[in-house]
Amino acid sequence: MGKLTVLALRAVLVVVLTGTVFVQAGMVWALAAKPDDGSLPLTPLRVITILGMVSAQVAVVCVWRLVTMVRRGTVFSHAAFRYVDAVIGSIVAAALMWFAVTAVNAPGQRDDPGVTLIMGGIGVAILGVALIVLVLRMLLAQAVARDVEATRMRAELDEVI
Numbered sequence: 596m597g598k599l600t601v602l603a604l605r606a607v608l609v610v611v612l613t614g615t616v617f618v619q620a621g622m623v624w625a626l627a628a629k630p631d632d633g634s635l636p637l638t639p640l641r642v643i644t645i646l647g648m649v650s651a652q653v654a655v656v657c658v659w660r661l662v663t664m665v666r667r668g669t670v671f672s673h674a675a676f677r678y679v680d681a682v683i684g685s686i687v688a689a690a691l692m693w694f695a696v697t698a699v700n701a702p703g704q705r706d707d708p709g710v711t712l713i714m715g716g717i718g719v720a721i722l723g724v725a726l727i728v729l730v731l732r733m734l735l736a737q738a739v740a741r742d743v744e745a746t747r748m749r750a751e752l753d754e755v756i
Contacts, residue, residue, distance in 0.1 A: 690721035
């Protein structure tokens with residue numbers, strides 16, 4: 596991975612992390628300062644937003660750690676799995692938060708139930724991203740296994756020589 600690519604990715608990650616912190620701060624302030632007026636279920640939506648931002652922050656931190664491992668050449672190790680697993684978990688959590696938003700929003704969409712169906716479809720698509728990352732995790736597992744095997748074979752070859 597090139598230095599420019601790493602720098603660009605880290606810049607994006609910093610922007611996303613900063614944005615999520617500002618959104619969380621705004622939602623916490625809104626929860627504390629503005630009571631729910633009853634027209635919309637704002638309190639549940641604000642809490643769901645705060646939790647959704649936490650899941651995004653977990654993913655950002657884990658991707659940052661994985662990029663660091665790539666730069667050091669240590670990504671093909673068992674240590675990378677905990678970060679990949681955390682990314683998968685955070686994507687699933689984000690999907691669950693989206694389904695919760697869909698459920699909270701559904702009663703207001705009785706005249707146009709298509710909106711709820713579209714929102715449900717978006718939640719399924721988010722879960723699809725988690726499945727894609729799971730497949731990539733399986734590829735990482737194969738690469739780690741091959742790296743371990745190659746190291747073992749090099750050690751055996753060194754003994755023979």
